[in-house]
Amino acid sequence: MALRLIQAGIGGMGRAWWHGAIKDHAGVELVAIVDIADAPLAECGDALGIPQNRRFHDLTEAVKAVDADAVLTVTPPPVHLKHAEIAFANGLHLLTEKPLGATLDEARQMVTLAKEANRQLVVSQNYRYNAPMATLRRLVADQPLGVLGHGHIDFYIPGDFRGTFRETMEFPLLVDMAIHHVDLIRAITGKNILKVTAQTFKPAWSWYQHHPGLKMLMELDDGVQFSYSGDWSARGRGTTWNGAWRLQCDSGSIEYTNDNKIQQTTSTFWSKDQTTTEFPHDAAPRNGQQAVLDGFIAAAATNTPAETSGADNLWSFGAVCAGVISAQQGRTVDVRELIGE
Numbered sequence: 001m002a003l004r005l006i007q008a009g010i011g012g013m014g015r016a017w018w019h020g021a022i023k024d025h026a027g028v029e030l031v032a033i034v035d036i037a038d039a040p041l042a043e044c045g046d047a048l049g050i051p052q053n054r055r056f057h058d059l060t061e062a063v064k065a066v067d068a069d070a071v072l073t074v075t076p077p078p079v080h081l082k083h084a085e086i087a088f089a090n091g092l093h094l095l096t097e098k099p100l101g102a103t104l105d106e107a108r109q110m111v112t113l114a115k116e117a118n119r120q121l122v123v124s125q126n127y128r129y130n131a132p133m134a135t136l137r138r139l140v141a142d143q144p145l146g147v148l149g150h151g152h153i154d155f156y157i158p159g160d161f162r163g164t165f166r167e168t169m170e171f172p173l174l175v176d177m178a179i180h181h182v183d184l185i186r187a188i189t190g191k192n193i194l195k196v197t198a199q200t201f202k203p204a205w206s207w208y209q210h211h212p213g214l215k216m217l218m219e220l221d222d223g224v225q226f227s228y229s230g231d232w233s234a235r236g237r238g239t240t241w242n243g244a245w246r247l248q249c250d251s252g253s254i255e256y257t258n259d260n261k262i263q264q265t266t267s268t269f270w271s272k273d274q275t276t277t278e279f280p281h282d283a284a285p286r287n288g289q290q291a292v293l294d295g296f297i298a299a300a301a302t303n304t305p306a307e308t309s310g311a312d313n314l315w316s317f318g319a320v321c322a323g324v325i326s327a328q329q330g331r332t333v334d335v336r337e338l339i340g341e
């Protein structure tokens with residue numbers, strides 16, 4: 001039986017959900033849509049033939065009016081906790097967009113509510129399932145160049161988010177975008193981030209109210225080190241949304257480049273005899289959102305945690321929140337102390 005889903009937040013990324021992942025998915029029945037704005041409700045409702053009595057301005061009204069198994073919320077982060085309260089109080093599973101909550105305290109509350117209700121909370125960390133990122137994950141596990149010692153990510157994209165919540169939010173790159181890269185570091189290395197030191201800034205030309213610039217150091221399990229450098233207001237040569245990666249292993253480097261290629265390079269002393277091999281991306285039958293949705297459907301059907309469960313995500317969001325505290329207080333922050341591990 002298909003999962004009966006209510007989608008709340010239909011505009012922006014919500015459109016990518018109903019149009020790109022839900023519309024043709026045999027395992028999901030979209031039983032209601034919710035948005036505070038009329039235009040996205042009309043666009044989605046008309047495109048998918050959803051009757052007027054299944055279009056709502058408020059999630060509570062939708063939950064009362066239709067029979068459902070689950071909620072997907074694709075709303076600004078401060079709304080996620082409210083939607084979690086409504087979903088879990090009504091015995092529904094919840095798939096939420098990242099970042100899990102607006103604050104770590106809210107994220108923790110969401111995880112607790114899911115546990116108390118014995119329902120599944122899943123976070124859309126869809127970048128994990130992008131073909132090049134899934135390929136990097138496999139390469140790090142296969143160790144063709146030996147053990148990973150340290151890594152670096154660059155992220156440079158001039159995001160035009162005028163009119164959305166990112167324009168005014170604090171730490172837009174760190175909280176709303178680097179959450180993907182931090183979660184990817186965990187997925188690709190198979191290690192948790194233990195300590196974070198971050199500085200954020202606003203370049204002179206930036207059009208954001210707060211800081212789209214970030215320099216961050218992370219210490220992972222087993223002493224693996226990672227650095228991150230990014231600007232969400234950077235003009236000039238851009239990276240992909242995955243960022244550009246260098247993974248330094250004991251007998252060579254693995255790189256994911258600005259032009260979406262994965263290559264490994266070996267050399268002898270003084271970088272002589274350099275040999276570079278390109279890897280094709282592993283075949284990905286689904287895009288990242290479809291993979292997340294499949295994981296959510298399976299988690300709801302079996303009532304067991306998905307790979308990107310809320311509880312697991314506390315390690316990713318906790319590392320981001322450690323970065324926020326580090327930037328505010330000018331000190332290194334231990335993620336374990338923040339998330340109580």
Ligand SMILES: NC(=O)c1ccc[n+]([C@@H]2O[C@H](COP(=O)([O-])OP(=O)(O)OC[C@H]3O[C@@H](n4cnc5c(N)ncnc54)[C@H](O)[C@@H]3O)[C@@H](O)[C@H]2O)c1
Binds near residue numbers: 034040077097098
């Ligand atoms: N995983 C990804 O790749 C990815 C990409 C983009 C955005 N996101 C995330 O998706 C979420 C939404 O971002 P966006 O870019 O779509 O924002 P947006 O502002 O463009 O759209 C948000 C939508 O939610 C609606 N909304 C706001 N409050 C609501 C409420 N209380 N009830 C119902 N609807 C409400 C708005 O009217 C709007 O249609 C954020 O958490 C963001 O970080 C994830």
